[in-house]
Amino acid sequence: MDPRRRARVTRSEAGGSRWEVATRELPAGLRAHVRGLLGYSEATPLPNLRRQFPLPQVVVIIELGPPIRVHDPDGAPSRYAGGFVAGLHDCWTDTGHDGSQRGIQLNLTPIGARLLFGVALSELAGRVVHLDDLLPRAHRNLAERLAALPDWDGRFDMVESFIASRLAEARVEVDTVAWACRRIEASAGAVDIGGLADELGYSGKHLIALFRDRVGVPPKLLARLVRFDHLVRRLKSGPPATWAELAAELGFADQAHLTREIRSFTGITPTGARARLSDPTFA
Known part of the structure; x- marks a missing residue:
C-alpha cells in the first residue's frame, strides 16, 4: 500500500x-x-x-x-x-x-x-x-x-x-444539481438562488423540487448550512476574531444575524458554540 x-x-x-x-x-x-x-x-x-x-x-x-x-x-x-x-x-x-x-x-x-x-x-x-x-x-x-x-x-x-x-x-441524473451545489459551496452560501435558477433555465419551484430529491432540502437552506459550515471551520482553525468581524467575513447581514443563525442551528449561545468547537472530540 x-x-x-x-x-x-x-x-x-x-x-x-x-x-x-x-x-x-x-x-x-x-x-x-x-x-x-x-x-x-x-x-x-x-x-x-x-x-x-x-x-x-x-x-x-x-x-x-x-x-x-x-x-x-x-x-x-x-x-x-x-x-x-x-x-x-x-x-x-x-x-x-x-x-x-x-x-x-x-x-x-x-x-x-x-x-x-x-x-x-x-x-x-x-x-x-x-x-x-x-x-x-x-x-x-x-x-x-x-x-x-x-x-x-x-x-x-x-x-x-x-x-x-x-x-x-447509480443511474440517477445528478449533474445539474451537483453543479448548483458547487456554486453554493464556492460562494460560501452567498449565491443568489433566484439567479441560480435563471442560469439553469428553471423556475424556482422546479429547482426546489430537484433539490428536495437530490439534496433533501431547498437550495436556500443548503446555502445557510454551507455558510454555517464555513463559520464552524473558521472557529475551529482560523485566527481569533470578534463576532462582528466573523459576520462581515462570512457574509452574514450583521452580528445579530450571525447570532440568530447560531442559536437556531445549535440551540446554544455563540459563546457556548465556540467552547463546544474547542472540544477535540468534536467531529
Missing part, C-alpha cells in the same frame, strides 16, 4: 477518558462525494452526551460497538444497532453512549448520499434512519464484517470498495 494511504491513528487520554481516531487520505475517485471518513473509539468513566451541529452533509455511522443513543428534539433516545444515517437538518442532534463507543463515521455530500443509497433525500431530511433500511440486502451485514477485520486500513478498504461499487451502479 502507498504509505500516504495508510491509516493515521491518533490516541489521547484525559480525566480517565481515552480516545482513538483513525483517518487516511481518500482515493481520488471518491473525493467528489465523500467529505470525510474516520474510525473512532472512545471510553469514558461515565455516560457521555454530546451535541452535534447540523452541517451540509449526510452522516453515516457504522457501529462496531454498543449502539449510540440518538435523542430526538423532545429528548427521547433511540438506538440503531449496526448504525444509522442522518439526513440534512436545520437543527442540532444530541447523541450519547453509556461509557464506550466504537465505529466508523462516513460524511457524504448530499449528491454522494443520493447516489449511494438510491432514494430521494427528502426521505432522509430531518430524520435518522437505520442503516440496514438503506443498504442492499447483500450489504446488510456490513457492520459485522467490518468489526471482524483486524485493523483500520482493512476497514477503510472495505468501506471505500462498497462506496465505489454503489457509485458505479
